[in-house]
Amino acid sequence: MSDMELAELWVAVAFFVFVGILLYNGVHKALAKALDARGARIAAELDEARRLKEEAQKLVAEYKRKQREAEAEAEAIVTAAKAEAERLAAETKAKLEEFVSRRTRMAEDKIAQAEHQALADVKAFAADAAVQAAERILAASVPGTATGDRLLGQAIQDVRGKLN
Template sequence: MFAEPEFWVAVAFVILMGVFAYLGVHRTVIKTLDHRSDRIKAELDDARKLKEEAAKLLAEYKARHASAEREAQDIIAGAQAEAERIASDAKTKMEDFVVRRTKTAESKIGLAETQALADVRAAAANAAVAAASTILSKSVKGDLADDLLAKGITEVREKLN
């Protein structure tokens, strides 16, 4: 047994463990392991907190994105409604403009017709007066002719105008 190398390795191991125990190496190893365990635990807690904060930020940004989308849709709908209203107003104004221009044109046409009719009547009266004066001057002579001519011209002008 004393000649076996495994026996002497076991004895050396036991002596080494005794020296370690006497020097308090086990306490140092346990403290180091405890500190390392605490540090790992703190890092895990920090990581968990960071993950929760990231999840909250993600949810907040998603909510903001959804809100911005709704606001954009509202703005687009408002702009479309405004554009339709403006188009409707423009159409109404254009129709009113066309109606006013048509009425103005019709009144101008009516005035032109009235003026043309008056011009035609005046021309007809002048022609009738000229014809009557020519006929009367050839058929009637003297003072009587002048009186009849003046009366006839006056009557024709009054009736035709």
């Protein structure tokens, strides 16, 4: 055997002796225990990650539900606001129409009253003018007798009563 082969043989022997010492001292058990512990820790971390993922999915679902509820509530508020605005617009329109109608009626009443008053004033003026004219005519045609004055006064009263 050559030196090279001999060196390889001693390396192999040393390796097997080293492994034997490790096995004798129970290093393989400690190594297996460490690997098992690491596997358990990884499994626990995976379980925790799975639990966190499920929790996150629940939170996402809850937030989506809340978002849908908020959108529905916002839509309901907008719909209610539109309905309220339409109701107020209709109410305002009705009040405005009623106000305009009332003001028109009041104006028409004032016009009718003014027409009636003007007609009464014209009649009164005409009656006064007729009475004055009748007084002048009768005074000129009937000379100053007591019977004539009495008849004249009575005629004037009759004319006033009929014209007013």
